Amino acid sequence: MKYFILLFGLIFLLFSHNLKAKSLRKKKSVENIETFAKIYGYVRYFHPSDQATLQDWDQFLMRGISEIKDIPTNRKLAEKLHFLFQSVAPKTAIYYKPNSREIGKNHSIDNCINAENIFWQYIGMGNQSRVFKSVRVNALDQYNQAASSSPVQETLFEAKIHTDEVIEKYFKNGIFCVVPLSICKKDQLSLTQKSIFVEAEKKDYIDTTAKNNTVKGLWTANIIKAWNIFRHFYPYSDEMQIDWDALLHNSLVSIQEAKTQEDFMTVLSLLTEKLNDGHIYITTPSEMKSRYTIPAEAVIVEKKIIISKVDSNIFNKSLKVGDEILEIDGRNALELFDKKRKNVSGSPQWKNNVTINQIFLGERYSEILIKIKTTKNEVKEVHLLRGLRLKDRFPDFPSREIDKDIYYINLCNTKMWQINDLLPKLNDSKHIIFDLRGYPKDDFGQLLSCFMKKADTVKWFSIPRIIYPDYAKVTYLKTGWNINPSISQLRAKAYFLVNANAISYAESLLGFIKYYHLGIIVGEPTAGANGDVNFFDLMGGYNVRFSGVKVRNLDGTKFQSIGIKPDIFIKSTIKGIQNGKDEILEQTILMLRSSNVE
Numbered sequence: 001m002k003y004f005i006l007l008f009g010l011i012f013l014l015f016s017h018n019l020k021a022k023s024l025r026k027k028k029s030v031e032n033i034e035t036f037a038k039i040y041g042y043v044r045y046f047h048p049s050d051q052a053t054l055q056d057w058d059q060f061l062m063r064g065i066s067e068i069k070d071i072p073t074n075r076k077l078a079e080k081l082h083f084l085f086q087s088v089a090p091k092t093a094i095y096y097k098p099n100s101r102e103i104g105k106n107h108s109i110d111n112c113i114n115a116e117n118i119f120w121q122y123i124g125m126g127n128q129s130r131v132f133k134s135v136r137v138n139a140l141d142q143y144n145q146a147a148s149s150s151p152v153q154e155t156l157f158e159a160k161i162h163t164d165e166v167i168e169k170y171f172k173n174g175i176f177c178v179v180p181l182s183i184c185k186k187d188q189l190s191l192t193q194k195s196i197f198v199e200a201e202k203k204d205y206i207d208t209t210a211k212n213n214t215v216k217g218l219w220t221a222n223i224i225k226a227w228n229i230f231r232h233f234y235p236y237s238d239e240m241q242i243d244w245d246a247l248l249h250n251s252l253v254s255i256q257e258a259k260t261q262e263d264f265m266t267v268l269s270l271l272t273e274k275l276n277d278g279h280i281y282i283t284t285p286s287e288m289k290s291r292y293t294i295p296a297e298a299v300i301v302e303k304k305i306i307i308s309k310v311d312s313n314i315f316n317k318s319l320k321v322g323d324e325i326l327e328i329d330g331r332n333a334l335e336l337f338d339k340k341r342k343n344v345s346g347s348p349q350w351k352n353n354v355t356i357n358q359i360f361l362g363e364r365y366s367e368i369l370i371k372i373k374t375t376k377n378e379v380k381e382v383h384l385l386r387g388l389r390l391k392d393r394f395p396d397f398p399s400r401e402i403d404k405d406i407y408y409i410n411l412c413n414t415k416m417w418q419i420n421d422l423l424p425k426l427n428d429s430k431h432i433i434f435d436l437r438g439y440p441k442d443d444f445g446q447l448l449s450c451f452m453k454k455a456d457t458v459k460w461f462s463i464p465r466i467i468y469p470d471y472a473k474v475t476y477l478k479t480g481w482n483i484n485p486s487i488s489q490l491r492a493k494a495y496f497l498v499n500a501n502a503i504s505y506a507e508s509l510l511g512f513i514k515y516y517h518l519g520i521i522v523g524e525p526t527a528g529a530n531g532d533v534n535f536f537d538l539m540g541g542y543n544v545r546f547s548g549v550k551v552r553n554l555d556g557t558k559f560q561s562i563g564i565k566p567d568i569f570i571k572s573t574i575k576g577i578q579n580g581k582d583e584i585l586e587q588t589i590l591m592l593r594s595s596n597v598e
Contacts, residue, residue, distance in 0.1 A: 041228035061221035119161035125233035269343035276561035278346030278529025285541035322578030327371035347528035412438035449486035494519030503527035515554035528563030
């Protein structure tokens, strides 16, 4: 018996030791990848060499992860990182616990005497779109214009990097990196050294990748790429309290446990959630087949999920407006809602807006089982098919004359030319209700000018101009709309209906309206996401959208993740939905008729 006790104890100790060793290896692997990820971002986006510019960075990420993740010591890690990055970023140096003499001996930055230096400039995350651009200032295109003596790339703005500027970073594991932010133009060709991914090594690379990498390696590379883009280019970085180091660490820890594409999407979504950006949208390879929903709409009201709109022809009256949803496919509906909501980026009201759609999504013609409580307090189950593509929500009421004093215009389905045709009638009205509970159908700058009393001069859009990593020392190009008063002035008082469906351009209009007192805003807070959107691709067919321009309220106060607050708050209620009422519109009409709004 004593023998068995000793044997069991020995087995337990060995098992515990193995578990501890495995845990330490995982911790070290994440630490290695973190260091690699940060240096990758500095070199990828800010080292101006030809090699860095021409490098296939997706391949570099995949190979780099496979080669450094299992290195057991930080000294060996520093040596491997130095080898990897030296081949694509000349004069980059990586050390383990260096002294000043060692750094001075092995790393120096030449002064460009009588020569121009090459460095990166970015307008936003430059992708050569209408708004966002990037250039290597003074760089020669050695493949097409090597004989030219004039630079191909001219400056985008005045700020520049000096010849001796570097990024120096000391990491917690004792590794230190120095990355030059500029190189001399005279050295551009001489610094063109052999890349680790030249054609002769392609086959070896492919073989190595196939052997050492898995889908998890691709997911890890995507997390690194996304984190770096947000870290260096997200325009609201200085407004949001984001612990970037913790965000990268937690994302890398989580991705090591990911087993499915859904797990990867959860990790990526949790990363983007920290940005508080309602423009965040991640397109997946299965996007087209998994965006189908039921022919009904729901809202979250009074902490309950209530059906607000139904296609009665399809449902044959099995589901009615006002019904409360209790369960979806056997899961508590509110718990499912709360779980999905945690992964959504943006303001609280926008999170609700997005999540209420997500809980019904699935593949086309897939079945969904919904347990409801009817308006008569009966509990029953309804079997439905997801047959409709998810689309933007907005009120579909037609523009119309409500009475001789009130005209209603739905800006979500009306064009400006139609409003111009209505001008005689609008001038006969005392009040005009404009519905902006969705995305505007047209450019309505002309409409605003009909209410303007003075010229607009406010610059409230800030386009980032970036030359340093970590969103440091950013300057901005300030722009505005410069709208002048129209000759055709509208005399009627304007009222604008809003809720969380109003996002982006709708909020630009509303911010302008609020600042210049062009009308009264009625309803619920808007989404709180504005600024031209930017995009980037990830490996595996993923695409990420985010806010690329910073927008503040016209008075200079913070806007992002807050939204436009109405002058008069009107909230939807369960009773109002059950009675088929549009409470925001109907209460506005009642106020106007009773002259309670001045």
